[in-house]
Amino acid sequence: MPHSVNVDEQEINHFNQQAHQWWDPNGQFNALHKLNPLRMDFIQQHQTLMAKQVLDVGCGGGILSEAMAQAGAEVTGLDLAADLLQIARLHALDTGVNVHYVLDDVAKHAQSNSAQYDMVTCMEMLEHVPDPQAILHACAQAVKPGGWVFCSTLNRSNKSLLLAVITAEYVLNLVPRGTHHHDKFIKPSELTQMGREAGLVMQKTAGMEFNPILKRYRLNDDLSINYLMAFQKPLNPAS
Template identity: 50%
Template sequence: MTTLNADPAELQKFSDLAHRWWDPASEFKPLHEINPLRLNWIDDIASLAGKDVLDIGCGGGILSEGMASLGATVTGIDLSEKALGVARLHLFESGQKVDYRLVSAEAFAEESPARFDVVTCMEMLEHVPDPASTIAACAKLVKPGGHVFFSTLNRNLKAYALAIIGAEYLLKLLPRGTHEYAKFIKPSELSRYSRNAGLTPQTLTGMNYNPLTKVYALGRNTDVNYLLHTRRET
């Protein structure tokens, strides 16, 4: 029997907030603000129109809907029933088409290997017990030569100070307890996990927040939040 790669406390945490997922002034405000950045970054690299795309850890569907709006055929998977319920309900408001499924990345990889042109796994790896297992599932789900995109948090003192002390306690951008520092992942670790799974790292990009202007931007600084583009070996 395969152990589910999920933390029940993490699932409960996001399930309790699920009804607020599409409120741009809620705890999910940062996701709404960074979504155009990460969406454009993905589209610039992979050209989403006409692609078969999988969004792992889709939550309420903010990124999933964004990719669908650019012409992708999108499947979103998550292990929170409440979040998926909110995601499905929002489709009636947005008019987008996304196939949402309650299934783990590992189980879906057994069911649909090498099915997708693009796989995204954003803001999720720092919430699972075994990120290497999730990354291996991403590699199995994407077609040879296909794209896999990750985003997560670096593990260092600056990331602790800004992502936890600053964002959760001082600026209150996120609820307290959203992140656990021990689960943060260094870019070198994420790159190693990716290579071990048969994914070749391509581009490493930082995502930074200016507390004075309250604006997020992509750049070279990967000290805190960062994104990694990989491709499956052919």
């Protein structure tokens, strides 16, 4: 299928090439497996997942999608990396978890599924696209009034350059080299503004501490590296 303009083909190819390692908890995506309980905790602080219609944008191999489905949500996982989606589908067959995976662009999907979801998640994805603002607009279009949009990304700080790129990729080999590009990271103030321009109201933030040396993974108030942001769509959006 033709890709949307809002896609970096090099990013898609990079993740497709790593698809076979996605579900290895001790492999190159170990960090995602460690962070996933933190993402789930943050989501469930705001909204129960039971019987909720959830869209997982940039679902990759389905780590978050499966967790949300196991918590009772009806999950649609959306991505443009075909190999990753195939891995996600095969893993769901193995585990018996019901997730509907779709190869599609979020803008196109949101147009045909406007205000259909109770919740939209977009985790570790915004820093991999040319136009993250357009992604937020699509998420806002897809969620129902009163619904939630949850995002996570990396802060464009000196600390994130040192720890999330240099140390994580080139010193400790925690994630595949070339996964992150510091100039694409997004400051919390920028993400808040993107949400506002998409018609969303920022409700809460949290940092994610990822310390493989101390084996410490927890939510905190430090937004200088990895952080989460919860938005809500007003019940009566301004016209």
